[in-house]
Amino acid sequence: MSVITGLGVVAPNGIGVKEFWAATLAGRTGIAELDRFDTTGYPARLAGLIRDFDPIDHLPSRLLPQTDTSTRLALTATQHALADAEVDPAGIADYDMGVATANASGGFEFTHREFHKLWSRGPAHVSVYESFAWFYAVNTGQISIRHGMRGPSSALVAEQAGGLDALGQARRMIRGGTRLMVGGGVDSAFDPWGWLAHLSSGRVSLDPDPATAYRPFDAQASGYLPGEGGAICVLEDAAAARARGARVYGELAGYAATFDPHPDTGRPPALGRAARLALADAGVATADVDVVFADAAGVADLDRAEAAALRELFGARGVPVTAPKALTGRLFSGGGALDVVSALLCLRDGLIPPTFGTATVPAGYGLDLVLGEPRQVAVDTVLVLARGRWGFNAAVVLRTFQNRS
Structure with a gap:
């Protein structure tokens, strides 16, 4: 049986479980006008944006040159989830821990910055970290490296369904004998190229009012708004969680x-x-x-x-x-x-x-x-x-x- 013992959240309306849940119950929105580049002339300008996130407050400085926004958010959510579960990876055998994450966009902002260097200044100016920072599996890899998790690991690409698929895969690994899995999904793609990719779906709402632009199941529904962030969970075998006296949020009973x-x-x-x-x-x-x-x-x-x-x-x-x-x-x-x-x-x-x-x-x-x-x-x-x-x-x-x- 697989249970969830730790939660880590990086969301447009809250970083951390407490802040996110309070905002969700109170109706505090994370929808705002996209301001990371000049959006004048774009047909849609609203998105779910994470504000007041300075990666240096959450991550070692050595990681910043080699990580995209989505990876920084994923690493932060993982750290929160492990702390919430009161798990110290150093106290668990490395091959008893694994990682399963989903990512739909890759390192959009990082790779397009490096592409611009390539086109405008030449290959000698491209970061060596471009070799992996763009990749869909990079969040799984960076989490694994940072926390010494060498057990079964995977990366899934299934757009909005991917986060659930990653948790399903984590449960599968628990059932196969892995003691602890980190699983979930995080995305961010809000550079100009990323925004155009969002708009290319034809489903992004053109309503300029943040209060009504994304209203699912409404008679006047006109599309969705893209957002960034996500969540990472700690999954454990139920017997192992019980043995260490862990607080359990719930059982992942079916997938x-x-x-x-x-x-x-x-x-x-x-x-x-x-x-x-x-x-x-x-x-x-x-x-x-x-x-x-x-x-x-x-x-x-x-x-x-x-x-x-x-x-x-x-x-x-x-x-x-x-x-x-x-x-x-x-x-x-x-x-x-x-x-x-x-x-x-x-x-x-x-x-x-x-x-x-x-x-x-x-x-x-x-x-x-x-x-x-x-x-x-x-x-x-x-x-x-x-x-x-x-x-x-x-x-x-x-x-x-x-x-x-």
Whole structure:
């Protein structure tokens, strides 16, 4: 059995679990105008931005020349997660610890800075660290090196679904005998090239009002807003966690991933199937699910498809649904992992965070979307969903750990 004992958060509305959760319950947004370059003339200018993050406050200075923004955020989140779990990696055999992270963008800002040097000044001016700082696996590698984690490790690329996939992979390694895994996802891509890549999806909201630009499941939904950051979790074998007296946030009880068929086939999207498979993996009936943390694309056809999948699983208004990511934007590989943190805190506190920004949910969606203020309920089982572009789907089931063998 795999349990989660440590949480590390770097989010647009809070760095650290305490700050993030307080902001999420109170509706403090991390959405702001992108100011890292001149965005004059761009059709969209809002994003979920991490403010007041100085890497020198969190990392050794020797790491700064060799790391992209996303890696600095991932290393910081990992340090927070290990501290939260009260784990000292130096006290565990190196091959008993592994790392599984997801990343959708690579080291965007770092590599484009070095490309500019190459084009304008020549190859002699390109950083030697470009050889790895751009790579999707660099967060896994840097975490592994910094904390001496030489056990099974991996890197996954599945856009927004990637963070859940990384946690699923971490659980697989725990089941295979690894004592402790660090898992999750972090992304950041807000240089000019990165912003154009975001806009190329055609799904970024052009609404200039931060309060309404990203309103998932709303009748007036007009797209999503990109964000940066994410979350890292510490996963342990339940027996090992119990033996050391660890505080446990919850059990990662079920996981599944699916891939959508090509639109030309006429077959339905596979998000609902991922949810059913994850519930079956956990041995949980739909009636046992207390809340769903939705993917919540903020795009009308995608919201409609997710609502249909939830109606098919739970019936119309059959389960509370929420999307706290409206306060942060979609964080790509970091989004699912951050929703897992919110879900675990929901389990801990019995509070479902609301979906801020959304005002009117179409009746045809059949959703009991939590709006306005947190909803206090007894929560034992949570389903978390995520979809990535090009057909990736993932789902995890989280349960309270007390009195489970």
